[in-house]
Amino acid sequence: MPRALISVSDKRAIVAFAQGLVDLGWDIVSTGGTATALRNAGVPVLTVDAVTGFPELLDGRVKTLHPRIHAGLLARRDLPEHVAALAQHGIEPVDLVAVNLYPFQMTVAKPDVSFEDAIENIDVGGPSMLRSAAKNHESVIPVVDPTDYGPVLNLLRQGGVPPGVRRELAAKVFAHTADYDTAITRYLTPAEDGLPRRMGLSLERVQLLRYGENPDQQAALYMTEEARGIRDLRQRHGKELSFNNLLDIDAAAWAVACWPTRPACCLIKHATPCGIAVATTAAEAFRRARATDPVSAYGAVVAFNTVVDEATAAAMSDLFVEVVIAPSFHEEAFAVFAQKKAIRVVELPVSRAAGTYDYKRVRGGFLVQDQFAFEPGDAGWRAATARTPSEAEWVDLHFAWAAVASVKSNAILLARDEMAIGIGAGQMSRVDASFLAVHKARQAGHEIQGSVLASDGFFPFPDGVEEAAAAGVSAIIQPGGSVRDQEVIAAADRHDIAMVLTGRRQFRH
Numbered sequence: 102m103p104r105a106l107i108s109v110s111d112k113r114a115i116v117a118f119a120q121g122l123v124d125l126g127w128d129i130v131s132t133g134g135t136a137t138a139l140r141n142a143g144v145p146v147l148t149v150d151a152v153t154g155f156p157e158l159l160d161g162r163v164k165t166l167h168p169r170i171h172a173g174l175l176a177r178r179d180l181p182e183h184v185a186a187l188a189q190h191g192i193e194p195v196d197l198v199a200v201n202l203y204p205f206q207m208t209v210a211k212p213d214v215s216f217e218d219a220i221e222n223i224d225v226g227g228p229s230m231l232r233s234a235a236k237n238h239e240s241v242i243p244v245v246d247p248t249d250y251g252p253v254l255n256l257l258r259q260g261g262v263p264p265g266v267r268r269e270l271a272a273k274v275f276a277h278t279a280d281y282d283t284a285i286t287r288y289l290t291p292a293e294d295g296l297p298r299r300m301g302l303s304l305e306r307v308q309l310l311r312y313g314e315n316p317d318q319q320a321a322l323y324m325t326e327e328a329r330g331i332r333d334l335r336q337r338h339g340k341e342l343s344f345n346n347l348l349d350i351d352a353a354a355w356a357v358a359c360w361p362t363r364p365a366c367c368l369i370k371h372a373t374p375c376g377i378a379v380a381t382t383a384a385e386a387f388r389r390a391r392a393t394d395p396v397s398a399y400g401a402v403v404a405f406n407t408v409v410d411e412a413t414a415a416a417m418s419d420l421f422v423e424v425v426i427a428p429s430f431h432e433e434a435f436a437v438f439a440q441k442k443a444i445r446v447v448e449l450p451v452s453r454a455a456g457t458y459d460y461k462r463v464r465g466g467f468l469v470q471d472q473f474a475f476e477p478g479d480a481g482w483r484a485a486t487a488r489t490p491s492e493a494e495w496v497d498l499h500f501a502w503a504a505v506a507s508v509k510s511n512a513i514l515l516a517r518d519e520m521a522i523g524i525g526a527g528q529m530s531r532v533d534a535s536f537l538a539v540h541k542a543r544q545a546g547h548e549i550q551g552s553v554l555a556s557d558g559f560f561p562f563p564d565g566v567e568e569a570a571a572a573g574v575s576a577i578i579q580p581g582g583s584v585r586d587q588e589v590i591a592a593a594d595r596h597d598i599a600m601v602l603t604g605r606r607q608f609r610h
Contacts, residue, residue, distance in 0.1 A: 105197040106170070107139070108132040108149075108227065110204055111247060116142040118199065118250035125257055130195070152193070174198065174233035178240045197242040198234035199250070202227040202277075206284045223285055228278045235274035238267045243274045279303070296469060302460070307332075313344045320344045331449075337430065338438055339445030346402065346424050348372050350447060353404030354426055356507035358451040359475045360406055366390040368401040373509040373527065375401060378520035379500065383427075384413040389520045391420065394545055402426065406451045409434045426451075461610075473607075475506050481604045485581065485590050490599040494553055494576040498601055501555035502578050506607040512557040513538040513565070515549065515574065522547035531560055535568040542572075549573045557607040559583040563592035570596035580606045 105122050119139050132149045139146045173195040176183040203224040234243035256262045283301035290297040304323040313320035324332045349369045356367040366386035368376035376393030380386040383405050391398045404426040411433035424445040438446050461468040501516040508526045513534040515523035523542030525534035542549050550573030559582045581602030593600040
């Protein structure tokens with residue numbers, strides 16, 4: 102009679118799986134709470150202590166760590182000496198292991214978890230059984246994922262689990278235990294100057310993509326274990342998302358997240374905004390954001406921080422849009438989008454809080470930093486010029502400072518009435534970024550006179566201010582911190598420009 106060893110923390114579907122094995126003539130060996138749950142459901146169970154001849158010890162810390170368990174798991178059925186050793190010692194082989202682990206990750210995610218609780222949720226016996234079964238997968242079926250219960254049962258009913266499937270199940274076990282150990286390592290590794298000395302990344306491939314940034318590059322989407330972020334994405338309409346779509350989706354959702362109480366819209370091209378605005382409705386926010394740069398709006402990824410209704414969807418109907426993103430959509434909006442097969446409709450919560458660290462790949466390693474956190478207030482800001490901003494200028498300066506944070510460096514953004522009117526992004530010099538922002542504003546027909554300017558980094562020379570003054574900018578917000586700050590401030594004073602220094606840089610490389 103084949104024997105299954107079952108010990109699970111996550112008891113989803115375990116009763117049906119165990120009963121299915123019993124119906125096929127299997128013996129069930131189980132531990133503690135799992136044995137109780139199965140017995141209460143009417144599934145016949147042999148307890149582990151009955152197999153080992155030893156009671157559970159140390160409050161359950163020791164129960165399956167015994168030769169009668171691991172010899173039954175590790176014995177190769179194709180080696181006569183292994184089979185003979187089992188017979189000599191009266192050990193029954195184990196043919197299937199269904200185990201999942203103490204919920205360590207869920208435990209340490211709790212804000213008030215104690216160190217003692219965290220340590221007690223480090224599973225020892227479970228990973229040992231899983232690794233033994235996975236190592237010997239040609240003889241033992243290792244099952245770590247509850248979603249595999251049904252497929253495994255179906256294969257057993259058809260005559261057995263083939264070698265290829267066993268190998269896949271074994272690989273899943275080692276991936277699972279590697280993720281588990283990574284989480285423990287992360288928790289136990291002390292921080293040094295705010296960052297841990299050793300880091301591990303656990304990535305799960307969830308989707309193969311048609312290609313990468315270019316058609317000759319293979320690509321896939323991998324997800325981390327972070328609770329929020331791209332794993333919350335839900336596509337509701339349209340063809341498959343591409344590699345570049347996903348990059349733009351992330352940038353767009355991030356861009357609109359700093360206005361939690363007001364409708365905001367951002368249009369993204371190549372991971373940087375070509376339009377951004379706030380308004381009283383989502384539809385109006387879209388119209389204003391599109392007006393920033395109507396030519397570049399073609400083929401954009403469009404993000405909202407609020408629900409998209411029918412009026413908003415209708416406002417977008419005459420523009421080719423790659424992807425539209427929002428936390429939610431009205432059903433009437435879906436009906437409008439359904440008329441366009443090319444558009445992709447994605448639900449995604451917008452937040453700048455996802456993840457503890459930000460990773461950037463370099464050859465042979467990673468650069469790791471704290472996640473950038475936009476600060477919506479004006480603590481630490483100071484007016485450095487003779488003229489202070491007017492009330493209207495202050496409103497636009499707050500908007501511009503939030504908006505420029507999502508633009509690639511070097512970044513300059515012109516704004517009026519809480520709408521971007523010109524964006525200079527990714528330039529090698531700040532004066533070129535200023536020139537480009539002015540050029541884009543004029544190209545779109547915007548009135549620059551009386552607008553405000555935001556710079557993501559300090560002005561190293563007064564030339565960027567001179568460029569802005571010549572165009573008619575009336576107020577500037579920038580971090581300050583240049584050795585030539587006084588020259589830059591003096592240039593603003595000469596042109597009666599109000600200048601606010603924030604003391605904080607907002608680079609996005």
